[in-house]
Amino acid sequence: MLSVRQIAKEIVDREGGYVNDPDDPGGATKHGVTLATMRRLGLDLDGDGAIGISDVKALGRDQAIDIYLTHYFTKPGIGGLPEYLQASVFDMYVNAGGNAIKILQKLLNDMGLQVEVDGALGPHTLAAASRAERMAPDHLADAYGIARRNYYYRLGDNRVQSRKYARRRDGGKGGWIVRAETLIAPRFHLSASEHKKWVSAWG
Numbered sequence: 001m002l003s004v005r006q007i008a009k010e011i012v013d014r015e016g017g018y019v020n021d022p023d024d025p026g027g028a029t030k031h032g033v034t035l036a037t038m039r040r041l042g043l044d045l046d047g048d049g050a051i052g053i054s055d056v057k058a059l060g061r062d063q064a065i066d067i068y069l070t071h072y073f074t075k076p077g078i079g080g081l082p083e084y085l086q087a088s089v090f091d092m093y094v095n096a097g098g099n100a101i102k103i104l105q106k107l108l109n110d111m112g113l114q115v116e117v118d119g120a121l122g123p124h125t126l127a128a129a130s131r132a133e134r135m136a137p138d139h140l141a142d143a144y145g146i147a148r149r150n151y152y153y154r155l156g157d158n159r160v161q162s163r164k165y166a167r168r169r170d171g172g173k174g175g176w177i178v179r180a181e182t183l184i185a186p187r188f189h190l191s192a193s194e195h196k197k198w199v200s201a202w203g
Contacts, residue, residue, distance in 0.1 A: 004079070007087050008068045011094050014179060015064075018057050023161040028056045031064035032094055041067070068094055076101070077121040082133040084141045088183040092148050095179070101125070103147050108132055145184035152176040153198050167199045 015032030026034040038059070039051045045058040072093045073079065078086055085104075092100035098119025105117040105125055113128040132140050155176075156163040166174040173181075173195050181189045190198070 004069060004073060004086070004090075005065065007090055008065045008073070011068060011091055012061055012064050014091075015094070020053070023164065028053055030056050030059045031061060033059055033064050033067055037067070037071075041071070077126070080121060080126045081129050082140065085129065085133075085144060088141060088145050088148065091179070091183065095176075096151075099151070100148075103151055104129065104144060107143055107147050111135065141183070142185050142188050145180055146188060149177060149180040149184070149190075152180060156199065156202060163199070163202050167195075167202065171196060171199075 012031045015029070018028070018030040020028040026036065028035045033056070035051070035053065035056050038045075038055055042051070043055060043059070044051050045055045048054070068090075073086075073090050076093060078090050078093065081089060081104075089100050089104060092103065101119045101121055102117050105115050105119075108115050108125070108128045109117070111132055113131055115125045115128045136143070152166050156166040164174060165176045167177075168174050172192065173190070177190075177195065
């Protein structure tokens with residue numbers, strides 16, 4: 001089992017370097033850390049009294065790892081989840097914030113474990129996740145990963161600008177889908193034809 005820091009390092013590697021994609025609502029990012037996040041945390045790295053693009057570009061890999069561990073793993077309480085769920089929920093929290101928890105909460109409700117879908121890992125959600133682990137120890141992590149993958153496809157259904165993250169220009173699986181499937185057992189990966197069926201309505 002990977003340590004939490006190792007998981008954070010893998011997330012940073014997947015996120016890559018500096019990007020400023022106009023279609024990304026998060027704006028400029030480096031190692032996946034957005035300008036908005038840096039402003040929220042008060043990270044004026046160049047010391048000029050303002051937090052802007054230059055600060056994003058100055059963000060180091062180790063700084064990004066520490067941000068993820070503190071603000072995307074420890075503070076949301078992800079360490080309270082069953083251990084084999086933590087990597088996928090942590091990775092999704094980096095990518096989608098509280099929606100990562102909402103995906104889990106909806107899954108728990110689908111399993112008959114009633115929790116409020118509020119995007120917060122409170123005691124009821126954590127207790128339900130532990131019960132779900134006992135109910136389906138061999139399937140819960142895969143079920144979460146599949147729900148996460150479906151969330152990405154639905155984003156593409158509802159937002160044209162997001163489709164390029166779920167489908168490559170050649171029609172293959174985009175980065176979001178590949179990222180979700182890295183944390184799903186191979187037998188649950190979509191075939192190329194199944195992926196094309198998901199995105200066929202996108203034109």
